[in-house]
Amino acid sequence: MGTQTLYDKLWNAHVVRQEADGTALIYIDRHLVHEVTSPQAFEGLRLAGRKPWRIASMLAVADHNVPTTGRAQGIADPISRLQVDTLDQNCEELGITEFKMSDVRQGIVHVIGPEQGATLPGMTVVCGDSHTSTHGAFAALAFGIGTSEVEHVMATQCLLMKKAKAMRVVVDGALHKSVTAKDIALAVIGKIGTAGGTGFAIEFSGSTIRGLSMEGRMTVCNMSIEAGARAGMIAADDMTINYLKGRPFAPQGELWDKAVSYWRTLHSDDGAKFDAVVKLDAAQIKPQVTWGTSPEMVVAVDGRVPDPATMSDAVKREGAERALLYMGLKANTPIAEIKIDKVFIGSCTNARIEDLRAAAVIARGKHIAANVKLAMVVPGSGLVKRQAEQEGLDKIFIAAGFEWREPGCSMCLAMNDDKLLPGERCASTSNRNFEGRQGSGGRTHLVSPEMAAAAAIAGHFVDVSK
Amino acid sequence: MQKFTVLDGLVVPLDRANVDTDAIIPKQFLKSIKRAGFGPNLFDEWRYLDHGESGMDNSKRKPNPDFVLNQPRYQGAQILLARENFGCGSSREHAPWALEDYGFRAIIATSFADIFFNNCFKNGLLPIRLSAEQVDALFKAVAANVGYKLTIDLERQTITAPDGTVYKFEVEIFRKHCLLNGLDDISLTLQHVAEIKAYEAKRRAAQPWLFL
Numbered sequence: 072m073g074t075q076t077l078y079d080k081l082w083n084a085h086v087v088r089q090e091a092d093g094t095a096l097i098y099i100d101r102h103l104v105h106e107v108t109s110p111q112a113f114e115g116l117r118l119a120g121r122k123p124w125r126i127a128s129m130l131a132v133a134d135h136n137v138p139t140t141g142r143a144q145g146i147a148d149p150i151s152r153l154q155v156d157t158l159d160q161n162c163e164e165l166g167i168t169e170f171k172m173s174d175v176r177q178g179i180v181h182v183i184g185p186e187q188g189a190t191l192p193g194m195t196v197v198c199g200d201s202h203t204s205t206h207g208a209f210a211a212l213a214f215g216i217g218t219s220e221v222e223h224v225m226a227t228q229c230l231l232m233k234k235a236k237a238m239r240v241v242v243d244g245a246l247h248k249s250v251t252a253k254d255i256a257l258a259v260i261g262k263i264g265t266a267g268g269t270g271f272a273i274e275f276s277g278s279t280i281r282g283l284s285m286e287g288r289m290t291v292c293n294m295s296i297e298a299g300a301r302a303g304m305i306a307a308d309d310m311t312i313n314y315l316k317g318r319p320f321a322p323q324g325e326l327w328d329k330a331v332s333y334w335r336t337l338h339s340d341d342g343a344k345f346d347a348v349v350k351l352d353a354a355q356i357k358p359q360v361t362w363g364t365s366p367e368m369v370v371a372v373d374g375r376v377p378d379p380a381t382m383s384d385a386v387k388r389e390g391a392e393r394a395l396l397y398m399g400l401k402a403n404t405p406i407a408e409i410k411i412d413k414v415f416i417g418s419c420t421n422a423r424i425e426d427l428r429a430a431a432v433i434a435r436g437k438h439i440a441a442n443v444k445l446a447m448v449v450p451g452s453g454l455v456k457r458q459a460e461q462e463g464l465d466k467i468f469i470a471a472g473f474e475w476r477e478p479g480c481s482m483c484l485a486m487n488d489d490k491l492l493p494g495e496r497c498a499s500t501s502n503r504n505f506e507g508r509q510g511s512g513g514r515t516h517l518v519s520p521e522m523a524a525a526a527a528i529a530g531h532f533v534d535v536s537k
Numbered sequence: 538m539q540k541f542t543v544l545d546g547l548v549v550p551l552d553r554a555n556v557d558t559d560a561i562i563p564k565q566f567l568k569s570i571k572r573a574g575f576g577p578n579l580f581d582e583w584r585y586l587d588h589g590e591s592g593m594d595n596s597k598r599k600p601n602p603d604f605v606l607n608q609p610r611y612q613g614a615q616i617l618l619a620r621e622n623f624g625c626g627s628s629r630e631h632a633p634w635a636l637e638d639y640g641f642r643a644i645i646a647t648s649f650a651d652i653f654f655n656n657c658f659k660n661g662l663l664p665i666r667l668s669a670e671q672v673d674a675l676f677k678a679v680a681a682n683v684g685y686k687l688t689i690d691l692e693r694q695t696i697t698a699p700d701g702t703v704y705k706f707e708v709e710i711f712r713k714h715c716l717l718n719g720l721d722d723i724s725l726t727l728q729h730v731a732e733i734k735a736y737e738a739k740r741r742a743a744q745p746w747l748f749l
Binding site for chain 2: 087088090091092094096098100107108110111114115119121124125127135136148150151153154157191193194199200201214215216217218219220222223226227228229231232233235265266269270296299300301320321322326327329330333365386387389390393484485486503505506507508511
């Protein structure tokens with residue numbers, strides 16, 4: 072076998088068969104399902120007279136369309152309601168475990184999988200959602216798929232794919248105060264670009280990554296797709312194992328011990344070969360703020376909006392000019408002078424308990440600025456919300472003028488009623504600053520939870536590390 | 538799935554990098570539980586001057602005359618020419634559904650995002666990677682010639698321009714085979730049921746915690 076990367080180990084353990092051109096049939100251990108990318112797959116299965124191969128591998132939840140207020144009244148938009156009802160019906164009919172909207176375990180699919188222990192080291196995890204890379208934080212091979220592939224996994228428990236190349240991102244050293252996993256992720260994207268990881272599976276390693284909590288590791292792996300990599304992953308260690316112990320879907324007793332001894336092998340061997348290696352010095356990373364309409368358009372908070380005129384590549388220059396026009400920004404404006412209208416703390420990137428705690432520390436005893444029309448905190452799951460309330464975080468946020476909402480994807484992609492109006496500028500802990508992502512004409516700046524909370528209080532971006 | 542063999546199609550240039558799937562089909566149209574009907578809302582925010590919602594009568598909306606898809610010379614285009622990292626972002630297969638529903642059969646770009654690239658092949662849509670220089674040359678040629686068409690031959694893996702220039706392109710053997718014959722992946726995989734079951738049984742014995 073020789074020396075293997077973590078990716079080699081995960082891949083090799085799941086090959087059912089391989090074609091001459093390298094296309095492999097890969098076995099899928101966990102299939103997470105949400106309401107937006109599954110109805111056509113269920114319908115396709117039904118039309119072909121097929122049944123899901125292994126129903127126990129599936130876990131479903133509605134997260135994209137759900138309202139974050141007035142849950143008791145149900146979903147007002149009839150089209151959204153039909154999509155959520157369709158998921159409920161499909162799950163009921165086939166006997167698939169689903170956390171419905173009224174269930175305290177409901178939440179964003181990439182928050183609830185790990186929270187329930189449904190994501191385990193050594194698994195292949197798929198979902199019709201690009202941020203499935205999140206689950207790679209548990210030394211799992213996790214990646215997003217399209218709806219045709221959702222149907223393929225349902226029907227065959229497998230996927231047809233070719234092995235990607237392996238990239239190692241090494242982050243070493245101590246982070247400065249208030250520099251977070253989100254800043255690491257944005258710094259990596261800033262360095263390699265949004266297509267830098269295309270064709271690769273990324274393993275994040277180094278002392279800084281090892282020092283992150285599981286929540287932080289999930290944030291980093293979550294953003295792999297924003298660097299173009301379908302999968303991001305981190306080796307299993309004590310932190311991984313301690314996080315999973317006692318979770319509802321995790322093994323127990325003898326099986327737990329057996330699983331743990333296998334999980335301890337899930338790391339890249341010394342001397343394993345990578346196709347690309349990228350190194351970052353943690354001490355050089357400052358709090359990050361995106362200024363444009365792609366996550367690679369990012370600078371440190373103490374920097375300025377770049378000047379497209381200084382860019383030599385014509386495609387990049389035109390992209391930057393278009394982005395500044397859309398964002399309503401002028402070149403060379405200091406980031407700290409950019410005023411915001413709204414704040415969104417939430418999403419599969421940053422809506423876990425640690426994220427809410429960090430934002431609450433900043434908000435405690437303060438109040439949102441007069442120019443901030445809305446600052447909302449949307450916990451990643453009902454259980455995160457309950458935990459935060461037990462710790463009194465909800466009271467801190469509410470006293471500071473934030474709205475405390477019900478769990479869901481919310482304004483990360485604005486499929487429900489939570490959206491920006493044209494021209495509104497938002498400090499957001501989500502993952503995409505694309506045109507129109509948070510609402511038609513809305514302007515998104517991606518930041519960490521601390522940075523978002525601090526921007527809410529100041530009314531503009533501020534350097535939380537100072 | 539629709540077969541792809543030889544396409545002689547009009548080319549439309551979309552000259553920007555990092556075109557994301559949110560731009561290809563905005564989120565408000567993802568609420569549909571159907572697979573068809575996304576074409577009228579392809580590139581909705583760029584294509585119309587007003588804000589679109591599902592269920593609207595698009596014939597009554599105001600098209601953006603500056604958007605390339607709305608220009609008379611590009612009506613009926615079947616080949617989309619784009620820059621690097623086309624289809625990045627969300628995994629939504631609604632993006633290739635919308636492109637296919639609009640009438641596109643092929644996309645030529647410098648590079649594609651992985652999930653989008655993969656989704657195209659499931660929908661009879663051929664994504665072709667060419668070098669930045671070749672893509673640049675094509676952008677210039679399209680701009681200079683009204684009615685510019687290209688002939689894409691999947692079997693031979695060639696793109697032939699009106700001036701006789703031939704561009705070779707790469708495509709994985711298995712994907713090519715499926716696209717040429719319009720084969721459905723699921724039925725192909727189900728030919729290997731015995732192997733999947735054998736793998737599963739072995740795994741269940743070695744790692745029973747995965748099957749709780």
